[in-house]
Amino acid sequence: MTSPQKHTEALGRILELVVVLSDDMTRSLAAQGLTDARAHLLWELHHRGPSTQRVLADALRVSPRNITGLVDALVATDFVTREPHPTDRRATLVTFTEHGAAITTAMERDQHEFARILFADMPDDRLAALVDGLDDVLARLRAHGVSIDAARDDTDPESEAGR
Amino acid sequence: MTSPQKHTEALGRILELVVVLSDDMTRSLAAQGLTDARAHLLWELHHRGPSTQRVLADALRVSPRNITGLVDALVATDFVTREPHPTDRRATLVTFTEHGAAITTAMERDQHEFARILFADMPDDRLAALVDGLDDVLARLRAHGVSIDAARDDTDPESEAGR
DNA sequence: CCGACATAGTGAAGGTGCATCACGAAATGA
DNA sequence: TCATTTCGTGATGCACCTTCACTATGTCGG
Incomplete structure (x- = not known):
């Protein structure tokens, strides 16, 4: 068993x-003309509203320098603009363009739609069981520090995400 | 509901x-001194045995050129070696070094260990329900071409033609 | 045996994501 | 006011990945 x-x-x-x-x-x-990293930034921006690059760097857990690059690209492709911060002249506020806002809203809508497609035909109890199971796994992961440690030369957890 | x-x-x-x-x-x-891509290659090599770079390129679904780079790195860090193909002088056989074989075997062992940690305390029926749910989702994904269809620009009159 | 063609691997060049270091400019606090 | 901190960015460098061009081989139809 x-x-x-x-x-x-x-x-x-x-x-x-x-x-x-x-x-x-x-x-x-x-x-949509987006990469994972750029979409991630857009997503965060969608939930936080106009933000400084510093805030975005912390949110995405990447270096501020990297945010500069991502924003550069998003500005070039008309997803966001850099607006001056009203009180801090050092900072810039990354803000959606209309196009960026439309795309992001559509992405959110489609995510719900996607969830519907995945689970619509699933019986309630089955869905509940699935979520419970996932929660269990998530909890167990956290309990184990999520970092399976892995240190030495012959002890490593996990492999690659290759099935 | x-x-x-x-x-x-x-x-x-x-x-x-x-x-x-x-x-x-x-x-x-x-x-372990590995990146995702390099570990993925090692993983594939572990399951296939010595392989040509061409085979690995197809397995990982990346360009042959990229395999050259990954193998270069793995050779430099003593995970694999390039051996001449016994019958095809164009090809090279990527082969584990002892170090590479040890690490990979350990990774596999640790993956089982990891699975044990995650599910050991989970009741059988709960585990079964989880797997069933996951299978369901996987099946549904495949059925829908696995494509989220994504958010189209702003043409969003809920034209859900695209699944 | 021999061209015609397919194949294996790699050099060259380029895009993206990410990091660190160094720096100028502005904010802050004592 | 002066030291310190913070914001954003230029310069570099690494990893992953791609396409294009090219060499060396393998293969196949004559």
Whole structure:
């Protein structure tokens, strides 16, 4: 019961889902002229409203320098603009253009639609079981520091996201 | 019930899991002196045995040129070597060094261990329900061409023609 | 045996994401 | 006012990935 075999299989399913979903997202984004990183920035901006690059750097957990590059690209493709900060002349406020706002709103809408497609036909109890299971896994991950440690030369967890 | 709200929440769980797992993997890999792409190559090599770069390129779905770069790096860090192909003098056989083989075997072992940690305390029926749910989602994804269809510009009169 | 063509791998060049270091400019605090 | 902190960016550098061009081989139809 609950053989290691089953555990591995379950992890395999999760990993497969990871790969499939990531790929699909990246592809959809590309169709909008966006990359993962740029879309991530847009997403954060959508939830926070006009923000300084510093704030975005912290939110995306990347270096401020990198934000400069991402914003440069988004400005060039007319998704956002750099507005002067009303009180801090050092800072700039990254703000949506109309185009950027429209795209981002549409992305959010489509995400809900996507969720509907995935779960619409699933019985309530089944959906609940799935979510419970996922929560369980998430909790277990957190309990284990999520960082499986991995240090030495012969002890490493996980491989690549390659199914 | 089965409100759109629940659907979105479920998708949120999945996405969170994706992020957490990916981060953890990348971090563990880095501890071994590996990157995602290089580990992926090693993983494939582990399952296929000595392979030509062409085969690896197809397996990883990247350009042959890119494989050259990845193998260069793995050779430099003593994970693999390039051996002459026994019958085709154009090709090279990418082969594990002892170090590479040890690391990869350890990675596989640790993946099973990781699966055990995640699911060991989970009741059988709960685990089964989780796997079933994941399979369901995976199937639904495939059925829908796995394409989110993404947000189209601003032509959003809910023209859900695109699934 | 021999061209015609397909294939394996790599040099060259370029785009994107990311990081660190150094720096100027503006904000802040004592 | 002066030291310190903070914001954003130029300069560099690494990793991943692509396409194009090119060499060395393998293969196949005559």
